[in-house]
Amino acid sequence: MQNENMTIRPALAAxxxxxxxxxxxxxxxxxxxxxxxxxxxxxxHKKVEEVKDGLNYLNVAPEDSAIDMVIEDITHAQNYLMMLADNLIRSKRG
Structure with a gap:
């Protein structure tokens, strides 16, 4: 799914x-x-629960360090899904 005319959004690149x-x-x-x-x-799923807990904490204490921790947990969750998708894609190719 490559497109040489595609521009990657800054948020996606970051x-x-x-x-x-x-x-x-x-x-x-x-x-x-x-x-x-x-x-x-x-x-x-474990990381999603950590994100949920972090978001609840941010409701009472929206500190930059807490935001950074939630972003880190979100990134871990995304990586797990990427790994899952990667394994499934590779399984299709034999």
């Missing part, structure tokens, strides 16, 4: 950079190619 930064931090774990869909979905 988000992708955050995702890659987190992946680089955890590169020592060896990747996600061997992980099951269930494992990756459970990791996503």
């Amino acid at each position: 988000n992708t950079t955050r995702m890659e930064e987190q992946l680089q931090i955890h590169v020592w774990k060896g990747g996600w190619e061997g992980e099951t869909s269930e494992y990756l979905f459970a990791g996503f």
Whole structure:
């Protein structure tokens, strides 16, 4: 799904950079190619719960450091979905 005429939105580019930064931090774990869909979905679900808790906290204390933590949890959740999608895409190709 590549389009050479496509312009990547700044927010998407920044988000992708955050995702890659987190992946680089955890590169020592060896990747996600061997992980099951269930494992990756459970990791996503755990991070969603952390996002939910963080958003509840922000309702009472909207501090920059707390916002940063919620953004970090959101990015982790996105990475789990990306890994899940990547594994599913690769499974289609054999």
